[in-house]
Amino acid sequence: MRPALLYHRRHVASSLRRAYAARTAHPPRRQTARPQPIDPAYPVGEPSSPANPPATPPSSFAPWILGALAAGIGFYSLQIYLAASKPCLNPHIADLAAQKDVAARYDYTATSFDSEVGFSELLMGVNGLRKELARKCHGDVLEVSCGTGRNLGYYDIEGQDAKVESLGFIDLSPQMVEVCRQKWVALFGNQKAQQKLMPGLKVRFMTGSALGDMPLAPSGKKYDTIFQTMGLCSTASPAELLDNMVRHLDTSQPESRILLLEHGRSYLPWLNRVLDNSAEKHAELHGCWFNREIGQLVEQAAEQSGLEVVSERRHHLGTTWVFELKPTEDTVKKARADLPVAATRQREKEDQGGWLNKLGWK
Ligand SMILES: C[S@@+](CC[C@H](N)C(=O)[O-])C[C@H]1O[C@@H](n2cnc3c(N)ncnc32)[C@H](O)[C@@H]1O
Numbered sequence: 001m002r003p004a005l006l007y008h009r010r011h012v013a014s015s016l017r018r019a020y021a022a023r024t025a026h027p028p029r030r031q032t033a034r035p036q037p038i039d040p041a042y043p044v045g046e047p048s049s050p051a052n053p054p055a056t057p058p059s060s061f062a063p064w065i066l067g068a069l070a071a072g073i074g075f076y077s078l079q080i081y082l083a084a085s086k087p088c089l090n091p092h093i094a095d096l097a098a099q100k101d102v103a104a105r106y107d108y109t110a111t112s113f114d115s116e117v118g119f120s121e122l123l124m125g126v127n128g129l130r131k132e133l134a135r136k137c138h139g140d141v142l143e144v145s146c147g148t149g150r151n152l153g154y155y156d157i158e159g160q161d162a163k164v165e166s167l168g169f170i171d172l173s174p175q176m177v178e179v180c181r182q183k184w185v186a187l188f189g190n191q192k193a194q195q196k197l198m199p200g201l202k203v204r205f206m207t208g209s210a211l212g213d214m215p216l217a218p219s220g221k222k223y224d225t226i227f228q229t230m231g232l233c234s235t236a237s238p239a240e241l242l243d244n245m246v247r248h249l250d251t252s253q254p255e256s257r258i259l260l261l262e263h264g265r266s267y268l269p270w271l272n273r274v275l276d277n278s279a280e281k282h283a284e285l286h287g288c289w290f291n292r293e294i295g296q297l298v299e300q301a302a303e304q305s306g307l308e309v310v311s312e313r314r315h316h317l318g319t320t321w322v323f324e325l326k327p328t329e330d331t332v333k334k335a336r337a338d339l340p341v342a343a344t345r346q347r348e349k350e351d352q353g354g355w356l357n358k359l360g361w362k
Helices: 002-024 062-085 103-124 125-136 174-186 191-196 238-247 267-288 294-304 328-339 341-358
Strands: 139-144 164-171 200-207 227-228 257-263 307-315 320-327
Touching: 062 267, 103 125, 103 174, 103 238, 103 267, 125 227, 125 257, 125 320, 164 174, 174 191, 238 257, 238 294, 257 294, 294 307, 294 320, 320 328
Parallel strands: 139 164, 139 227, 164 200, 227 257
Antiparallel strands: 257 320, 307 320
């Protein structure tokens, strides 16, 4: 019992000590600041120093602008949702046979075309794609379906070492060609710009269909590069147009290229429903069928006409297509066999020259 009692006594004593220590260890009471007099010129809670003037109230327009923006996005999303969820009334609207020829529309929209497409192309980075392809153009270049000349500023045409030797622009619509020509004058018409251009650069603006015979390059040869942007959507016969490009390409040169930037169907079914549902109205208004199966069209045409696809890329959920096509080895051989002997020798000489050039010899 004793030890237990002793323990009990000690326990009581230590408990009393701890309680006393806890009381005395209590943090000293904070000194309360003296209440400051309230300055009626400043709201309560703000320091009443003139060095910190009150914040200006937020503009009352901001909520309205944000609200309008949100309503606009909401409305636009709803439209897309509705178009994506209803089946297309015309299930054949993506078939070429069901799409009427609307190319004449550009005669009426030529002057407003740039302002209609400019902002969306800027937002989507289309200008970068235009530039990338235009910079690949070399030798005698033909831009078909050139429209208002949206690629004009991107060609390699300045300085002695410019890659482009001649530039031809052709379009079915005289109004579009005229806008293109005026743009050229605005960009390169002045003396300073002219002096920068490659000496001897030949530039031509032509009105005519890219489905028929097109003029040869100024050198009297076929073209080294044929370039088209957003053209397969606007012709009634895209396969024939591709075929005709190959006919005008110098396929005896392995470096010859067809470069395409096109737009069409997506790889997303819901987006294709949106495109199909609005395709007819869009075509009538803008002269372009944006629901075509571009990949299939180009690949088929390439195979049939002896071209191979060097590269193929899609952007913007698959609706924008970038193609680089070149003649296959067989096509080059065949084209050379068809050339007069002198011309074949010349080509072979140029090929060898190409190798010597690479080694730094001319
Ligand atoms: C969508 S616009 C594209 C214009 C321009 N290439 C661009 O990237 O902005 C299509 C153009 O193709 C032209 N086009 C349609 N059918 C054509 C044809 N058979 N031959 C030449 N151009 C044609 C139209 O006149 C129009 O200028």
